[in-house]
Amino acid sequence: MIQFGIFAALLLLVALSLILIPLLLTREVEFKGDDQANIELAKKKLKDVEDDFANGILNQQQFDQAKRELEVGLFLDLDGKQSAKVSAKSGRWLAIPLLFAVPLVSFSLYTVLGDLRVLDNDTLKSLTAPPEA
Structure with missing residues (x-):
């Protein structure tokens, strides 16, 4: 026994x-937004658009429109949300x-x-x- x-x-x-x-x-949980990933993706897309313009696939008007769309898309993705820190003391x-x-x-x-x-x-x-x- x-x-x-x-x-x-x-x-x-x-x-x-x-x-x-x-x-x-x-422990503290920190949430970082996807801002950096969105910026890197926009840079890659811009490079692709510039390459297409340099190779003659796009004319000036198409290049300007694609660049404007990338800028607007990046602006909408970077909507000003800040990273958040949460303390896990609640339990x-x-x-x-x-x-x-x-x-x-x-x-x-x-x-x-x-x-x-x-x-x-x-x-x-x-x-x-x-x-x-």
Whole structure:
């Protein structure tokens, strides 16, 4: 029975650490917009349009129109949204209730669903004793 209690306590500590450590750690989540990716993509498209103009595929009017469309598209993509920082401290209050709830729920589930005969030494001895012939 002592071994069972030790293993149950160790498993409970592992479960609690897996739940509580991420809740207690302070981390900041930073969201950066896609501005840099949009700028790089616009530069690549502009280079393609300039290459097409240099190779004679586009005339001056088509080049000006394509360049204007790229500028408008980039302006709409870069709508002035700033990057956002969010502090993930909002779940810390949940650590204390979980500290008490997890052991209580696990113990109550074991008493309802588990085999309590294992905790009795007489039953344990009778289960491990060889059968009488």
